[in-house]
Amino acid sequence: MISEAVIKRLPRYYRHIKHLADSGVDKVSSNKIATVLNITASQVRQDLCNFGGFGQQGYGYDVVKLKNELAVILGLDKEYDMIIVGAGNIGRALTGYKGFRDDGFYVKALFDIDPRCSSINGIKVYNMGDMKQYLADNHTDIAIIATQKDSAQSVADELISAGVKSIWNFAPVEIEVPDGVIVENISMSESLYVLSYRAKNNN
Amino acid sequence: MISEAVIKRLPRYYRHIKHLADSGVDKVSSNKIATVLNITASQVRQDLCNFGGFGQQGYGYDVVKLKNELAVILGLDKEYDMIIVGAGNIGRALTGYKGFRDDGFYVKALFDIDPRCSSINGIKVYNMGDMKQYLADNHTDIAIIATQKDSAQSVADELISAGVKSIWNFAPVEIEVPDGVIVENISMSESLYVLSYRAKNNN
Numbered sequence: 019m020i021s022e023a024v025i026k027r028l029p030r031y032y033r034h035i036k037h038l039a040d041s042g043v044d045k046v047s048s049n050k051i052a053t054v055l056n057i058t059a060s061q062v063r064q065d066l067c068n069f070g071g072f073g074q075q076g077y078g079y080d081v082v083k084l085k086n087e088l089a090v091i092l093g094l095d096k097e098y099d100m101i102i103v104g105a106g107n108i109g110r111a112l113t114g115y116k117g118f119r120d121d122g123f124y125v126k127a128l129f130d131i132d133p134r135c136s137s138i139n140g141i142k143v144y145n146m147g148d149m150k151q152y153l154a155d156n157h158t159d160i161a162i163i164a165t166q167k168d169s170a171q172s173v174a175d176e177l178i179s180a181g182v183k184s185i186w187n188f189a190p191v192e193i194e195v196p197d198g199v200i201v202e203n204i205s206m207s208e209s210l211y212v213l214s215y216r217a218k219n220n221n
Numbered sequence: 222m223i224s225e226a227v228i229k230r231l232p233r234y235y236r237h238i239k240h241l242a243d244s245g246v247d248k249v250s251s252n253k254i255a256t257v258l259n260i261t262a263s264q265v266r267q268d269l270c271n272f273g274g275f276g277q278q279g280y281g282y283d284v285v286k287l288k289n290e291l292a293v294i295l296g297l298d299k300e301y302d303m304i305i306v307g308a309g310n311i312g313r314a315l316t317g318y319k320g321f322r323d324d325g326f327y328v329k330a331l332f333d334i335d336p337r338c339s340s341i342n343g344i345k346v347y348n349m350g351d352m353k354q355y356l357a358d359n360h361t362d363i364a365i366i367a368t369q370k371d372s373a374q375s376v377a378d379e380l381i382s383a384g385v386k387s388i389w390n391f392a393p394v395e396i397e398v399p400d401g402v403i404v405e406n407i408s409m410s411e412s413l414y415v416l417s418y419r420a421k422n423n424n
Contacts, residue, residue: 023226025415025419026415029408029411029412029414029418030395030411033393033394033410033411034395037394054397056395091418092417092418092421093417093420093421093422098420107313107314107317107318108314108318110310110314111310111311111313111314112310115310115311118413121410121414123413159420160416160420183423184416184420184423186416190320191236191240192233192257192258192259194257200419200420200423202412202413202415205232206318206407207236208229208233209389209405209406210321210324210389211231211235211295211297211324212228212232212405213363213387213389213403214295214297215231215294215295216228216387216403217296217301217362217363217387217403218295218296219296220386220387220401220403
């Protein structure tokens with residue numbers, strides 16, 4: 019059982035190692051990784067040991083190999099079809115986010131209670147009433163909830179009853195889901211509150 | 222010294238308690254808080270003890286009092302002036318985010334290397350070349366970096382040399398800052414990788 023704290027650090031490792039690989043770096047020490055990520059070198063070694071320990075003493079980590087291993091661990095060796103529910107500021111911004119495709123995440127459709135455009139950034143916009151049928155016809159790995167907070171739970175319920183197993187929640191509310199369904203929350207307000215906490219205690 | 226893990230949970234407590242207060246709830250038990258946040262009741266009690274322990278045995282927590290105490294702890298009892306650097310999808314979406322104002326965060330200006338609009342959602346858009354002068358003339362508590370990753374560090378350096386102490390980073394890269402400057406990262410790709418990790422291991 020990998021701890022939550024380790025799981026949360028894995029993407030940071032991956033992002034940094036991918037950057038090194040893209041920059042043509044061959045190998046890297048745990049010390050160097052630690053400095054960039056602002057954690058200790060022993061933490062780096064311990065974390066990566068959880069997944070098999072790819073480093074060699076006195077040599078460090080093979081960057082390309084580590085990148086590929088981390089990608090497999092993170093499930094980035096496959097492709098994911100996604101839909102976005104909610105065509106407000108956030109939903110629209112997400113249709114234009116180029117990083118998704120680089121990592122194998124494909125936005126296939128956007129749903130809104132009041133679709134004002136037929137497509138946004140090349141993504142077709144459907145009426146919410148058509149979501150159930152869409153999900154019956156199209157395999158969907160991940161649904162992004164980008165609605166107002168008041169409708170987030172009912173949207174989640176609808177997604178889950180249509181068979182969606184993974185939800186990425188941008189609405190500022192806790193969503194309850196049954197066992198077997200995954201929710202990952204990305205909350206701007208939570209991140210901002212952490213910042214204001216730190217700013218207040220920064221003296 | 223409050224641990225990182227506790228600091229990261231505080232905003233979730235605040236958001237939930239605020240929701241209860243807005244719904245007219247008077248008191249709440251640690252058990253009920255724990256259920257919604259998907260942590261244990263003893264964790265809730267322990268976390269809140271770090272800040273003085275507001276609950277009473279057999280009664281629970283006074284919702285309004287707890288909300289106000291948490292707001293003070295999180296630094297939400299004051300107002301913050303913010304600027305956004307980068308008028309791409311994310312920067313533009315942030316100008317329209319109504320949640321900021323409710324919590325006392327005010328977006329005052331937007332900067333871009335190629336400003337195509339004079340204002341977005343009522344926020345004036347300036348050329349990057351004018352940022353130094355703007356920061357000299359206008360007290361700014363928080364700068365939001367919403368640029369491409371390649372320019373995030375140089376933008377941060379410029380902000381810091383102009384006296385900005387708190388940075389909220391939306392660019393998908395680790396930013397290095399000197400002591401006394403705070404960076405809070407909000408990374409969509411990291412959140413998405415956690416989701417794909419969980420989806421992969423959800424069997």
